[in-house]
Amino acid sequence: MQVPAPFTYERATSVEHAIALLGQLGPEARVVAGGHSLIPMMKLRLARPEALVDINDLGGELSQIRVDADMLVIGALARHADLLASAVAGEHFKIFHDAEKVIADPVVRNFGTVGGSLCQADPAEDLSAVFAAVDGVAVLRGPDGVRQVRVRELHVGPYETVLEPDELMLELRVPIRPGGGSAYEKVERRVGDYPVAAAGAAVWLDGDTVREVGIGLTAVGAEHFAAPEAEAALRGQPATEESFQAAGRVAAEHCNPSADQRGPVDYKRHLAAELTTRALRRAAARARGQEA
Amino acid sequence: MEVTINLNGTPETHDVEPRLLLVHFIREKAGLRGTHWGCDTSNCGTCVVWLDGKPVKSCTVLAAMADGREVRTVEGLEQGGQLDPVQQGFMECHGLQCGFCTPGMLMTARALLDRNPDPSEPEIREAISGQLCRCTGYENIVRSVRWAAEKEATEAEEVTA
Numbered sequence: 001m002q003v004p005a006p007f008t009y010e011r012a013t014s015v016e017h018a019i020a021l022l023g024q025l026g027p028e029a030r031v032v033a034g035g036h037s038l039i040p041m042m043k044l045r046l047a048r049p050e051a052l053v054d055i056n057d058l059g060g061e062l063s064q065i066r067v068d069a070d071m072l073v074i075g076a077l078a079r080h081a082d083l084l085a086s087a088v089a090g091e092h093f094k095i096f097h098d099a100e101k102v103i104a105d106p107v108v109r110n111f112g113t114v115g116g117s118l119c120q121a122d123p124a125e126d127l128s129a130v131f132a133a134v135d136g137v138a139v140l141r142g143p144d145g146v147r148q149v150r151v152r153e154l155h156v157g158p159y160e161t162v163l164e165p166d167e168l169m170l171e172l173r174v175p176i177r178p179g180g181g182s183a184y185e186k187v188e189r190r191v192g193d194y195p196v197a198a199a200g201a202a203v204w205l206d207g208d209t210v211r212e213v214g215i216g217l218t219a220v221g222a223e224h225f226a227a228p229e230a231e232a233a234l235r236g237q238p239a240t241e242e243s244f245q246a247a248g249r250v251a252a253e254h255c256n257p258s259a260d261q262r263g264p265v266d267y268k269r270h271l272a273a274e275l276t277t278r279a280l281r282r283a284a285a286r287a288r289g290q291e292a
Numbered sequence: 293m294e295v296t297i298n299l300n301g302t303p304e305t306h307d308v309e310p311r312l313l314l315v316h317f318i319r320e321k322a323g324l325r326g327t328h329w330g331c332d333t334s335n336c337g338t339c340v341v342w343l344d345g346k347p348v349k350s351c352t353v354l355a356a357m358a359d360g361r362e363v364r365t366v367e368g369l370e371q372g373g374q375l376d377p378v379q380q381g382f383m384e385c386h387g388l389q390c391g392f393c394t395p396g397m398l399m400t401a402r403a404l405l406d407r408n409p410d411p412s413e414p415e416i417r418e419a420i421s422g423q424l425c426r427c428t429g430y431e432n433i434v435r436s437v438r439w440a441a442e443k444e445a446t447e448a449e450e451v452t453a
Binding site: 001002004005006007008009011032035036039040042054056081104105106111192 | 349356359
């Protein structure tokens, strides 16, 4: 039987209450939302928080998915299933639906949350690369107020983020810009497993030229889950198969996969190139309105 | 800490450690052994119960997180001495062999039919994709769910007629 180490449990009744509790309980306290990344690690004693602050009662405040002016806003407590079912998210960024279809399994998606996935900062977690591709911003709140951090700057290492111990992620904001398309491509061994590798892309076209591009990489040791060198190589280039393949090669060169039971380094590097190319191809087709 | 869970419509209150998992609250504290405890790693899905109306893997939820909430287990499917159509379907179509995955499969199937009364085979397979049948009896599980869908459609027609 897997049993977490002992901890104290508190349930937050408001955002202010959650932040106050985190402040009182100190740096060994953790927020629990869906718990589907954290609780398995606690059961294996890889994580041993002294206290948990349960934020599941803050759903009304923190779980909305909506458009606010030119921003898609996704509440940190939105469940994976909510994001997959969100018409407004899919209308602006199909990458969210692509990714959510292959995150864990349908039952896990009922309870696991968007913010929880990002805050757990598992190197094989999909949404970090997705938000890196669309250049989303995380809204964090602490005792001294609210600050915004690009998701590309959220992670400082495996399972580590820039969040202070008494900061809570409130929502993710993604700028909606015209002329864009996005996609996510993942290879996994079976349903519900972590990816062997995955790539996300968002492109904005000016005619047949790539005006702007974001590329995210999952599980291949890419710093901040992003591929800035590949983006630089593609920006301003013609939106062609050759350009996408060239960008894929650059992405593969600059990532740093590790060999494990999911595959050797050269296979993962091959996937980084191939999946980046496929994601760019599909994102561009969607930007042109050629593919659903 | 004291935890009260509305379990199949009946409040169950127990003094538990915060680290107690929901699956163990259901099985050991409330004594409802219909929910099975399988892989313990949120892979196999035999521990699926409904939490506030949605299927979740109860080995990955703390009992404390379910405090004050509603949980429905496989024991809560039967209504007034009548098996739920998904339970009948599993009987009719040989949807279980060893029966280990069955409670989770039934809870997921019931949730699927509530959301989508006429699911296609791929939709059924997708819905149960986070659950493992160690007998590999998926064909019959899919047939069982279809049987239940058809039975409910027929009954609905009879009511309308």
